[in-house]
Amino acid sequence: MKFHQLMPSLLYFACLCFSLPAQSILHETKPPVSQKELQYRAAEKSPPLTAYSTGPVFPMQRPTITAKDLAEFATRSCEGDEEENPVVEYLKEQAAQGLLPDFADAVGVDMLPAGKENGPQDAISATLPSLYSSFNATAIGSGNPPDNAMAISNTGYIVTAVNSSIAIYNSSGTSLGSWTLYSFMNGAGAGVVNDFFDPTVLYDSGSNRFFLVCVVGRTPADSRLALGFSSSSNPTNSWNFYYLPGNILNNNCWFDFPRIGYSTSEVYIAGNLFNTTNSFNQAVIFQIPKAAGYAGNSLNYQYWYGISGAPFTLCPVSFGGTGSYGPGAYFVAHPSGTGTMTKFYNLTDNMSASNEQLLYYPITVTSYAIGPNAAQKNTTEKLDVGDSRIQNAVYMSNCVHYVYCAKANGTQNGIHYDRLNVTNNTIVNKRIYSTGGEAFTYPAVAWVGGTSTDKSVLISFQFSKSTVFPGVGALNVDNANNVSSWLTCATGTGFVNQNNTGNQTVSRWGDYTALCRRAGSNPLRVWGGASFGNTSNQYTCKIFQIGINGLLPDDPPVEERGNGDNTQPMVTASVYPNPVADGQVNIAFDNLENREMEIRLLSPLGVPLRTLYSGQVQPSLENLSLDVSDLQPGSYFVQILNGKKTVSCEKIFVVSR
Structure with missing residues (x-):
């Protein structure tokens, strides 16, 4: 769920199922703690707490979603009544009028916007990704906003969710079941309100399990976090659900916008607290040993609050490959509107260590600011581009890869991709992608390196402009930080006019998308979930499979062999x-x-x-x-x-x- 806040001062491992030829499962140890910024060791830690499972829940025995549910979710806003952030809205208006500086102009050669129409010509030199298969996830309907969540297991089970429904598919696009989040997570059995939103899901490739989180309620009295741990790699089997309090500090606040990640031994939930006037209070982190959740046992956990740097929307950093890293985890954050800093956090150890710390490293970066809302074809209705928060991040071999959207070339939003070296807390590479025409928003990133030191990634995103309906795209950034042209993963067939927030000129379009490396795939494949505009002027969720080289058995594209004399004929x-x-x-x-x-x-x-x-x-x-x-x-x-x-x-x- 998107929110607008007034900014401060201004404002256990499981056996793997039989799979395709497997990549090695890595369990990477984090490098030693940097001594660079130890004066920023400041965060409060709660005492250990305990939550209990509501009992094993079998999705295939739960009431499935109805047409009435889908119709309601398409028209109901999952936004709440938060105050508009005047700074963010002002920046969007200024950008639309061309009154903000072009932040891309200030960056170095390695940081120039890359596109066919701008930037160095040799920037477009990485291999264009290929689209291998896709399907419309119609079983989950058209949430408002969609809040696309998706994860895929090594055996090809897909769990995908939007506001406020969830479905399980196989990799051929066959729906194995669909439910409201309230039904799937047994909200009635937990005695919580029927107000589930902001779903997010990951596949823990180190444990071969799924982890699902969503928010319940938007008042201090109702606020909960709903947690789901799959009991096996097959998400149609039983799940263990837990409900944690949202008003954790008993300060009359409610929890919003959960972001999740995992390490070797734990899972993490970061989110924001809002008070009863819907103003931002602070960001918090839940630290949860995961083995008990997968087993359905009592769940010990703790949370962190009063975090240095007053971060907004902390993004947990999960492992980019097949396996995990640890102990502890990394987190990154940006302010929502404009800034010159990336806030980097190192949770140094597991909860069981008892001497774990949350260290803060402020890293100066090139200025960034959000651009204007996106135009659409055949309508004056705009699409809300959100803000400059960090959307998604992964870790591999001493490097955090993270993405966000901000103004780039001209007056439009572009994709910003940074590489952060955790051994010296510096940004070692940056890439801004913009064509000067389309607005690119809500990016997600997946690591696709051939070796642990190969920093290649795929990035997916949503796009729109005045001559194009809202769609979904992807691009490749290789190890040398060269960028490819962009691939269309979903072509819009109509504009979006799905608002009921009182603003009749801007529709919600996010607030996030998903990209997931399929563990064990050979050759490597990445799956994503995002939304495009349909002929009913609503959203449709597209699940898509992309890669860089080779073919996957599920749906291989036709390969042209060329005309050379030595070319072998196609089989x-x-x-x-x-x-x-x-x-x-x-x-x-x-x-x-x-x-x-x-x-x-x-x-x-x-x-x-x-x-x-x-x-x-x-x-x-x-x-x-x-x-x-x-x-x-x-x-x-x-x-x-x-x-x-x-x-x-x-x-x-x-x-x-």
Whole structure:
């Protein structure tokens, strides 16, 4: 849920399920604490507290979402009655009139805005990402604002949520169930109000579990944090739910805008407290040992408050690869409107250490400020671009990668991406991406390096302009900080006019999106969730799969081989009969000669079931016969690999016999 505040002074590990060929699971130890800013050791810590599970809850036994629920969520605002931040709104108006300085002009060569129409031409040199599959998550409807949350497991289960609903999909886009957040998290059993919003979810690849959080209530009396821990890697199995107080300081405040992360031993929830006049009070952090939550046992936790630097919207930093880091965790924060500082925090150890500290490192950065609200095609209705808070952050090998949106080239918002070295607390690279036309907002980042020291990332975002409907895009920033052109992941089909906040000229458009590296995918794939404008002038959530190199069995794009004399012809395969009910299914191949090939049968989630052929392909191999008598009804894939690269993939449908 978005909020507007008056700014101060101005204003346990689980066994992994069988998966695709796995990447190594890393458990990285944080580097030694820097001595650079130890005078900023200042935060209060609560005594240890305990919460208890409401009992194992089985989603498949909960009441599912109805058309009436979806209609209500599309028209109900999940915003509350917070005061407008006059500083942020003033900056947007000034930017729209071209009265603010272009902050991108002040940065160095490595920090120039990169786009086809501006910046150094060699900036557009990284590989353009590819879109491998996507589907519309219609089961969760069109929340207002959407607040897109999504995570994917190593076996391809997807948990996605918006205000105020949640759904589980497989990677083929089949809905396995959808619920209101109130129903899914057994709000009735917990005795809390039916006012669930601001969902956020992650996949803890170190523990092979999902972690879900949302806010309940928007008054001090009603305010709760709803926590969900999956009991296995399959989110259709049982979950353990806990409810923590939102008015934790008993100072007549309520909790808003949760941001979550995880480390080797713990999960973290950061958020903001607002008082009864809906003015910002302070940011707080919950520190929670996670093993008990995954097991459904009593949950010990503590929280941090009175944090130095008066941070606003702290962003926990999760591990970027497959595994985790620790002990403790990192956090980053920005002020909402304009600033010259990134606030970096190091929670030095686990709760069990008893001598853990929260250290603060203020880092001077290039000035930034929020740009104007975004235009749309065929309407004067604007889209709210939010503010300059840090949206998303990941950690890998002494580097925190974080993203936010702020004014860039011309008068529009661009994507700002920073690399923060945690050993000396400095920004070592920065990249601003802007075309000068589109407004880019609500970015998310995923690490995609080939080695732990490779700093390559993918960044997704939402975009719009006066000649384009709201859509979803992505780009690649490689290890050398070169940026690619941007890829369209979802094309808008209509403008958005979904406001009921009293402001009839601006619609909500955020307040965040999601990007998740799929653990164990080979080659590496990243999945995201964001919203585009539809023909009903509302939002549709798009779940999309992107990558940089290679193909994934689920939905490989067509690959053009070129016209050179030495180019090998493209492998093709045909399956007959298809669908198949019993007996044998035949697979005929073309252009397999003179290649080392592996031919595999994959499950609907892409898990290898058996190898049909492996070795040097003989000219006599033109077809294979596959016995499907032992397969359950459903879809399967026949994957053809040349080395580690998928060169063909054919779907088989098995029906009831």
